[in-house]
Amino acid sequence: MTSALVVTTYNWPEALSIQLKSIERLTKLPDQVIIADDGSGKETLEVIEQFxxxxxxxxxxxxxxxxxxxRSAILNxxxxxxDADYIIQSDGDCILHHSFVDDHLRHSAANTYLxxxxxxIQKELADKILESQQYNLNVFSQGIKKRMRALHLPVLxxxxxxxxFLSKKIRGCNLSYWRKDFLNVNGYNEDIEGWGKEDSExxxxxxxxxVSGKRLKFAAIVFHLWHKEQDKSGVEANIRLEEKxxxxxxxxxxxxxxxxx
Ligand SMILES: [Mn+2]
Known part of the structure; x- marks a missing residue:
C-alpha cells in the first residue's frame, strides 16, 4: 500500500513552512507529498521550492x-x-503531530475513512510560532484550546x-481515505465554491x-494555527448542496x- 499526504494552501507561506517542518519530523513518511495550492503567489512557491x-x-x-x-477543485x-492507494489530508495552516501519518496508516482499514x-493554537502562541518558525507542542503547551485532544494514546x-453517519467532528485538515473510494464518488463536488461544506459533502x-468512518481519538493529531475567520458569505448555497x-x-x-x- 502506498500513501500520499495532500496539504492544501493559499497565500500563507509562514504557516506552510511550519507545516513542512512538521512533515520532516514525522516518524513515518508518506510515499508522496502533494501541495494542493489554491492560487498562491511567489512567496509560497519559494517555500515549496526550498523544501x-x-x-x-x-x-x-x-x-x-x-x-x-x-478548495474542491484544487484537491481534485x-x-x-x-497514484497512491491511500490519501491523508491536511491543511497548510496546521502542524502535524510526529505520529500523524503513522497513526492514519496504522488504523487504515478496507472500506473505511478516518x-x-x-x-x-490560540493567537498569541500562533504568532510566536510563526515568527520564530519553531514549535514544541504537546498536551502541556500553554496557548492551546481543548488540550485533552493533544493527548497521544493511539492504543485507545x-x-x-x-x-x-456524518460526525460533527469531521475536519478537512485531518482526514484519510482510500483513493479508490474517493474516485468511486467522483471526488470533491466542484459546484461547492467558497468557504464551507466541501469536506462534509x-x-x-x-x-x-x-464506506464507513472512524474517529481516531487520542491519535492523528493536528495543531491548527489561529487566523482570522474566512469569508463565509457563500456558505448558504453550499449548505443546500450538502442537504441535497x-x-x-x-x-x-x-x-x-x-x-x-
Ligand atoms: Mn484554518
Missing part, C-alpha cells in the same frame, strides 16, 4: 490560478495527479467504533456509497474529479 531542494521526499506542487476559494486536481483530532483509538457521499446529497442519498456528482483523470 523540495532539501528533502528526499517525492514532493509535487499542484497549482491553479487564483479565482477565489476553490491534486488527487488526480497522485478522521483525527484538531487542537487549536483501536476501541473506536465504525460510524455510519464528500464524506456524506462516501457514506452513501457504503443527504436527502437524495447521492453518492456520485457530475462536477468532480473524473475530468482530470
Amino acid at each position: 523540495k531542494s532539501k528533502s528526499d521526499l517525492n514532493v509535487k506542487h499542484v497549482w491553479h490560478e487564483d479565482r477565489g476559494f476553490r 486536481k491534486a488527487i488526480a495527479q497522485c 478522521h483525527g483530532s484538531r487542537v487549536n 483509538s483501536t476501541m473506536n467504533k465504525a460510524e455510519q 464528500l464524506i456524506l457521499r462516501m457514506l452513501n456509497s457504503g 446529497t443527504r436527502n437524495e442519498n447521492i453518492s456520485w456528482i457530475e462536477n468532480g474529479v473524473a475530468k482530470y483523470l
Whole structure:
C-alpha cells in the first residue's frame, strides 16, 4: 500500500513552512507529498521550492490560478495527479503531530475513512510560532484550546467504533481515505465554491456509497494555527448542496474529479 499526504494552501507561506517542518519530523513518511495550492503567489512557491531542494521526499506542487476559494477543485486536481492507494489530508495552516501519518496508516482499514483530532493554537502562541518558525507542542503547551485532544494514546483509538453517519467532528485538515473510494464518488463536488461544506459533502457521499468512518481519538493529531475567520458569505448555497446529497442519498456528482483523470 502506498500513501500520499495532500496539504492544501493559499497565500500563507509562514504557516506552510511550519507545516513542512512538521512533515520532516514525522516518524513515518508518506510515499508522496502533494501541495494542493489554491492560487498562491511567489512567496509560497519559494517555500515549496526550498523544501523540495532539501528533502528526499517525492514532493509535487499542484497549482491553479487564483479565482477565489476553490478548495474542491484544487484537491481534485491534486488527487488526480497522485497514484497512491491511500490519501491523508491536511491543511497548510496546521502542524502535524510526529505520529500523524503513522497513526492514519496504522488504523487504515478496507472500506473505511478516518478522521483525527484538531487542537487549536490560540493567537498569541500562533504568532510566536510563526515568527520564530519553531514549535514544541504537546498536551502541556500553554496557548492551546481543548488540550485533552493533544493527548497521544493511539492504543485507545483501536476501541473506536465504525460510524455510519456524518460526525460533527469531521475536519478537512485531518482526514484519510482510500483513493479508490474517493474516485468511486467522483471526488470533491466542484459546484461547492467558497468557504464551507466541501469536506462534509464528500464524506456524506462516501457514506452513501457504503464506506464507513472512524474517529481516531487520542491519535492523528493536528495543531491548527489561529487566523482570522474566512469569508463565509457563500456558505448558504453550499449548505443546500450538502442537504441535497443527504436527502437524495447521492453518492456520485457530475462536477468532480473524473475530468482530470
Ligand atoms: Mn484554518
